[in-house]
Amino acid sequence: MPGTTSRVITVAPLPPEKCAYALARYSRSPDSIQKSLxxxxxxxxxxFLESFYFQYGHASIADLGHxxxxxxxxxxxxxxxxxxxxxWDGQAxxxxxQDFARSGFVTPPEFDAEQSARYEQAGRTLLDAYQTVHTRAxxxxxxxxxxxxxxxEDMYRRNIAARxxxxxxxxxxxxxxxxxxxxxxxxxLERQIRRLKxxxxxxxxxxxxxxxxxxxxxxxxxxxxxxxxxxxxxxxxYVDVDSHRARSRxxxxxxxxxxxxxxxxxxPGRVDVLRPVNTPAEIAATLLYPVTDRxxxxxxxxxxxxxxxxxxxxxxxxxxxxxxxxxxxxxxRGGLYAFDLVIDIGAYRDLHRHRRCQQYRQEYTALLGHExxxxxxxxxxxxxxxxxxxxxxxxxxxAQYLLPFASRSRFxxxxxxxxxxxxxxxxxxxxxxxxxxxxxxxxxEKLMHLEPELGRLLQATPPWIEDPLTR
Numbered sequence: 081m082p083g084t085t086s087r088v089i090t091v092a093p094l095p096p097e098k099c100a101y102a103l104a105r106y107s108r109s110p111d112s113i114q115k116s117l118x119x120x121x122x123x124x125x126x127x128f129l130e131s132f133y134f135q136y137g138h139a140s141i142a143d144l145g146h147x148x149x150x151x152x153x154x155x156x157x158x159x160x161x162x163x164x165x166x167x168w169d170g171q172a173x174x175x176x177x178q179d180f181a182r183s184g185f186v187t188p189p190e191f192d193a194e195q196s197a198r199y200e201q202a203g204r205t206l207l208d209a210y211q212t213v214h215t216r217a218x219x220x221x222x223x224x225x226x227x228x229x230x231x232x233e234d235m236y237r238r239n240i241a242a243r244x245x246x247x248x249x250x251x252x253x254x255x256x257x258x259x260x261x262x263x264x265x266x267x268x269l270e271r272q273i274r275r276l277k278x279x280x281x282x283x284x285x286x287x288x289x290x291x292x293x294x295x296x297x298x299x300x301x302x303x304x305x306x307x308x309x310x311x312x313x314x315x316x317x318y319v320d321v322d323s324h325r326a327r328s329r330x331x332x333x334x335x336x337x338x339x340x341x342x343x344x345x346x347x348p349g350r351v352d353v354l355r356p357v358n359t360p361a362e363i364a365a366t367l368l369y370p371v372t373d374r375x376x377x378x379x380x381x382x383x384x385x386x387x388x389x390x391x392x393x394x395x396x397x398x399x400x401x402x403x404x405x406x407x408x409x410x411x412x413r414g415g416l417y418a419f420d421l422v423i424d425i426g427a428y429r430d431l432h433r434h435r436r437c438q439q440y441r442q443e444y445t446a447l448l449g450h451e452x453x454x455x456x457x458x459x460x461x462x463x464x465x466x467x468x469x470x471x472x473x474x475x476x477x478x479a480q481y482l483l484p485f486a487s488r489s490r491f492x493x494x495x496x497x498x499x500x501x502x503x504x505x506x507x508x509x510x511x512x513x514x515x516x517x518x519x520x521x522x523x524x525e526k527l528m529h530l531e532p533e534l535g536r537l538l539q540a541t542p543p544w545i546e547d548p549l550t551r
Contacts, residue, residue: 095310099145101145102120105120129315142267142315144265145265145266146264148261149261150262151262154259154260155257155258156254156255158186159258161279162272163260163262165264168264168435169262172260173258173260175426175485179214183256185257187200188283190281190475191478199481202467205463205467206484208463209459209464213460216457217243217248221548225240236549239549244455250460250486251464251486252426253482254444266315269291269312274288274322276288278321291319293316294311295316297311322406324406324409327400331400332367332371332394332398335397348375348420350423350518351419351523351526352375352421354377354530355416355417356414356418360391361383361384361386363411364394365380367412369411369440373490375420375490414494416497417497417500419523420490421493421519423515424515425483425487425488426485427516429485431493431516436502437494437495438495439491440491440492442490443489444480446471446479447472448487448490450465450484450487451515467483497531500527503523505538505539508542510546511550521540
């Protein structure tokens, strides 16, 4: 074999389960990788995975096989939930570079005929306003920002269109269809399937079933001929519903309704940050955050004032439905800094891509208002307001599909200082969308106040410094 004397040996792509089998055997024997590959060719990978991965619990084996998978025509809401894995690599279609005006929208299967009609009327109104706002914003930007002599006309037009989409995207809504491409390990895909199957949204539950079915079949497309191998047939047999997550959330929501005192803290603003020092109180507050509408600071202060027995009660409620197969919920993970953000959904879709932090969200809502960026005229603002009113009158789950990207919701991001510095530096740059640029700047200001000694390390571009023709 060429290159056998090298210490670095590249391996051509293999079917995911055979790749996992080959690398797992390689780690468990003195043989070379070539001998391990030869072994795999003549032995059944499914039998190996049945024994070591599922029966003996060697879960790390599933990290050795990766699957490329795409989701087409899913709603933006579904795309957001698909991407909600920390060990996830992928991208969704960009609202900056594509025109969504003719894309139509996904109607929630939860709606009856009358509710669907109201939803679809509001959706058409939003997309009409989206197209109008984009056309007017492009004209306005062309007048405000004449083409520099050194910039080619086609590049100038693309930059103007992209910045106009930055404004118009506030009229897009969760029901707009999009596409997502992802590369995940078998273990991450298994967790994703189980999580989607437990979703409150019918679209996501059906996607979980479709992913499992796709794993039991041959790959549908590729650069060459479709392979004969099934994608991940052994995996597909064992992806049951993550009932612990759904049951735990329901139990915590009931406990919070019965035990939390009346809300007393005013809204802390768009960005709030604190550095929890009481770990049990932090975990209790984080467990309660997604099932309430309260600021994280209020929940943390309440939990800090509780006895150890009361905090333990929250933990017990959260773990009561846990089985031997279930990991602790992600809410048990800690972070040095907790950023509580009340931001528009569009900005969240961008910040959500940062994987080196712990992320939690409360229920999407029409009750926190919406952002109104410069460049949106009265017709656009009226369409957003009308959509929020319509969403408030539709049943849940389902009403969330009508929430425009302009609408605000509450999200908790927990991270160490290095990740905070990275997000602030990267997301405040002039190439970014003005919405998350403002969020990143406010994160810097809050963290500077909390950590004055480290503030000199927080490099950021103020949002008032602009270069709209840079992408």
